[in-house]
Amino acid sequence: MHSLIEPLLLAVVLTTFAVLGTSRVTACVRMLAVQGALLGVLSVAVERHVSPHAVALGAGTVVIKALVLPWFLRWAMREASVRREVEPAIGYMASLLLGAVVVGLSFAVASRLPAVGGEQGTAAGLLVPIALATLLSGFVVLITRSKAITQVVGYLMLENGVYLFGLTLVDRISFLVEVGVLLDVFVAVFIMGIVVFHINREFDSISAANLVELKES
C-alpha cells in the first residue's frame, strides 16, 4: 500500500494546479471531486495494516468529498444560474505561478520540521509538505476568486489540506480527528451553500464583488 502514497500525493498536487489554472467553474468542481477521491484512497493507503475502520473512513471520505459535496456545488450552480467563467482577480498564469511558489514554500517549511512518524519511511515524508501546499493553494483560490462558488471551492481545498495533515496522525489518535474534519467540511459547506443560494436570490449573480455594500460610512 505504501508504494501508492507517493503517486497519490503527486496526483493531489496536480489537481491543485488544475483548480488554480482552469477557467471553467464546472472543471474546478470536477477536480475537487477527483481530489476528494484521492484523499479517500490515501486515508486507507497510509495505514500500516488495513483495518475495517480505515476502509470505512476512506469510503466515507470518498462519498462526502467526491460525491456529495461536488453534487451539492453543482446543484447550487444550477439553481443560481451561475455563469461558467471563473472570474479570477489575478489571471490564470499568475495563479499557477503562485501555486508553484506555494509548493516550493511548503517544502521549504516542511524541511525545517522534524520528521513525523519515522516508521512510515520516506513516503510519509511527502505528506506534510503536500498537505501544507494544498492548504495554502486553497487559501490562494479563496482570496483571488471573486465568485462565491469558487471561494467555496478554495475553502474546500483548504480543508483538504488540513485533512491530509490529519492523516499523519492516524496512528495515534483514531477517531476524533475524522469526526472533526468531516463535520467541519460537511456542515460548513452545507450552510455556505445555502447562503450562496440565498445570495443568488438577493443579487443577480453569485459574485462576491457585489458584497461590498457594507463599508465605513
Place this chain on the structure above:
Amino acid sequence: MVVLALVIPLVGSALAFALTSRGARLVVLAAVSAAHVGIVGALWRTPRSSALNGWLGVDSLGLVVLTLVSILFAAVVSYAIGFLREESPRGGRWFAGCLLAFLAATSLVCVSQHLALLWVGMETTTLAIAPLIFHRHDRRSLEAVWKYLVLSSVGIAFALLGVFLLATAQPMAPGSRPLMFGDLLATAHSLDRAWLRAAYVFALTGFGTKMGLAPLHSWKPDTYGEAPSLVSALMSGALTSCAFVGLARFTAIVFAAGLDDFARPLLIAFGLASLVVATAFVIGQSDVKRLLAYSSVEHMGLLVLGLGVGGAGAFGSVLHVLNNGMAKGMLFLAAGNMVMATGSSAAADLRGLRRTRPISAALLLVGLFAVTGSPPFGLFVSEFAIVTGAIREHHIWVAIALLGLLSIIFAGIGGMLLGVVFGERASGDEGNGSAPPESPWLVSGPLALAAIVLLLGVYIPAPLRESLADAARMLGGGVP
C-alpha cells in the same frame, strides 16, 4: 453534573426546534437558562469535577468563563422575551433552538479538557450563531453573515490545523494521552519545540480570528452591526470569550514548554495592533453598534496583551474576560433598546431618546464609563492589573502606548455616547407621548449585568479571586 451542563441545553434545543408554539419555545428557553445557572452554581461548590474519563473537566479558567456565559445567557433570554414581543421575527423556530445550541456549544468549549473536543465546540458555536445573525433576511445581514462565515471558517480551519500540529508535537509517550490538556501541561517540556511553534502560530491565527483580533477583525463591525442586538451581545460577550479560552489553553502549554520568548512578542504585537485599529476606527464612528464592535476589538486586544506581558497582566486578562463580557452584553442590550425604538442604529437618529427610554439611556451612560475602564467599574480593576503587569515585566513602552490609546478611545466612545444620551433630536418631533414605556423584560437583563460589573469593581468574592489567581498562574502569571 458537568455533563448536565451540556445535555440540558442540547435537549432544550431539540425541543425548541420541535415545538410549534412560540410561548412553549420561550418557556423552554427560560427553563434551560435557569437550569444552566443552577448547574454552574453547583459547580462552584464541587471542586474540579470531571466526567467522561477526563475528557470533560472544570478547571479555574473554564469555570470563570462558563459562569460568564451562563449569566450573560440568562440576561439575553430575559431580553429576548421582550424583544420577540416587539419584533416578531420570521423563522421564530430557529431563534430559540439556535440560542440553546449556542449555549450547549459554548459550555462544551469551557469544560472540554480534550483540545479536539474544544475545537468541535468552537466550530459548533460558529454554526449555531450564524442563522441568528441572518435574522432579518435582508441584503445587509446576508452580506454580514457571508463575511462572518468565510472568515470564521478559515479561522476554524487554521485552529484545527493548530490542534493537529500540537498532536504532532506530542511524542508517542505511553503515559500521556494525546491532546489532553492536563497531560500536555504536565509533559510540556518533552513536546517538540519546532512543531509546537508551528502549532501556536496556527492556533493564534485561528482563535484570533474567532476573537476578532486585528488584523483578523474585519467581520466584527459588519456582523455586530447587522445582527440583532441581543445576538451581538452574545457574540461579543460569550463567543469571543470562548475563543479566548481556546487561545489561553494553547498559550498555557506553550508557556509551560518554555517558549515564552516566542509567544509573548506575538501576543503583544496582536494586542497592540488591535488597540491601534480600534482607536483609529472609534474616532468619527457614526453607528452605535459598529462603535461597540470596535470597542470589542479593543478589549480583545487588551486580553491578549495581558497574556503577553504576564505577571499581573495574566490575572488582569482573566478578570477582564469576565468584566468585558458583562459590560459588552449590557451595552449591546441597552443600545438595542434604542435601536428598536427608532429602527436605526446611526447615532444621529438616536439622540434625545432619554425621554422615552430613560433606563436604557442611563445604562448607555453607565456602559460608557464601564467599557472605557473608569472606576468604580470592574474593567478599571482588570485594566489596571494589565498595565501594572506591563510595567513590572519591563514593558514600559507597552504600558505607555496602552494608556495613550485607552484615553483616545475614551474620547471617541464618549463623544458618540454622550451625544446620544444627552443630545436632542434635530427635528424635535419626539413629542409622541404615546410611546410605550420601557418593558421590564428589556431592561432587567442589562440592569443586572451593570450591577455585576459595578460589584466586581468594588469587591471580588473570595472563591472567584481564588479561581482567577489559579487561572492566572496556569497562564504564566501571578496575582497582582
